[in-house]
Amino acid sequence: MSLSIPYGSTALLGPSGSGKSTLLRLLNRLADPDAGVVRFHGTDVRELDPLDLRRRVGLVPQLPAPVPGSVADNVRFGPRLEGREVDPEPPVRLAGLDPSFLDRDASRLSVGEQQRVMLARALALEPEMLLLDEPTASLDADATAAVEHALRNLHDLSYVLVTHNAEQADRLTERTIRLEQGRVHR
């Protein structure tokens, strides 16, 4: 399989088991391929510092995994890992949440709200690119609409959206790459 992902928004579309999420994990080096090379701006990702790469290429997981504490604690978490303090309000707004959420306990929010906290947490690192792993797979229609609305407002950010929903891919991305059984289907 060979593919390149340009700037802008790209959907990786395919049925479950087609290797979409695995491919996504290779892009920020949560995993390494058994064979072949993943390049970021032309450089083999294995030559980059994995922690730096993951800050530049943020990931929003399929299911929310908040750290214990408030929404603000969650948004500050990533930058604090490298000793930086950030104002949590702009990323929270960007993710489509009202700033009144900042002091609330993240683990007590609905899954849809938590998923936007995950988006805000990734945005707080000011990444060059976002990886979105079926971010609405576990959400109901209203929560899906809210997350999609937040994603459509990320105008200048490149992202790769993994989804099994062709309509969502059309709604949210400029181009779609279809995967079937670990292969690119053109």
Added chain:
Amino acid sequence: MIAAGTVSITLGEVAASLALIAVAIAVSFWRRAELEQDIAVAVIRSFLQLTAVGYVIQAIFDSDSLWLVAALLAGMVGFGAWTARGRAKGVPDATGPIVLALAVAAAVTLGLVIALGIFKAEPRYLVPVGGMVIGNSMTAVAVALNRLADEMHDGRRQIEAMLALGATSFQAARAIVARSLRSGMIPLVDSTKTTGIVFFPGTMVGMLIAGAEPVDAVRLQLVLLWVLLGAVALSGLIATSLGYRGFFTDSHQLREQPPP
């Protein structure tokens, strides 16, 4: 009959205490706890192992050789590591960390109690204290690593989410490592808190039966309990701080793991 002032116990007196084993087996049989066979194995193993180690200790006391003491303690570390390894199967590459944890805990605590002048560097003190240190450290390490494996397995999603935010392996595992260390230390901390009220620890019981003054029995027990706390903290720290690394690659990736 065992009487104060004597420490000589006949095999007949030992055999008489089997009456309580009969009670244990009867209870198990009656309530179908299905432990009869295990109890029998436990009785036979405890008899053979303690008898054998009794002769070994006698020989070491007779020789008065610190080299033999070191060899015996090294054997205990090896056997303790093997036992703890069996209970911490879910931790990859755990043998090295466990051996190091037990060996360092034994060496540092024995070195300290000798340096502080609490015990003389003689086999009579080094063998029993070393055995207690290694035994308690083994239990703590096994409990801590067992917990570590469970939490690393259950917390996979959370850990990977932290790694994705640029956390190092250590940053992602820090809370789990802390809870694992805690779970390894808590049993001894709790039993130290309640000692003398809810139960009488073995050393004190042994000294009282052997005819020592209660004040001396209490003081020796305190020394041993406090030494053990230090040893357990040290071994738990080493085992968890090194043990978590087996779950990660050098590139701060979570390794694929079979369920623990």
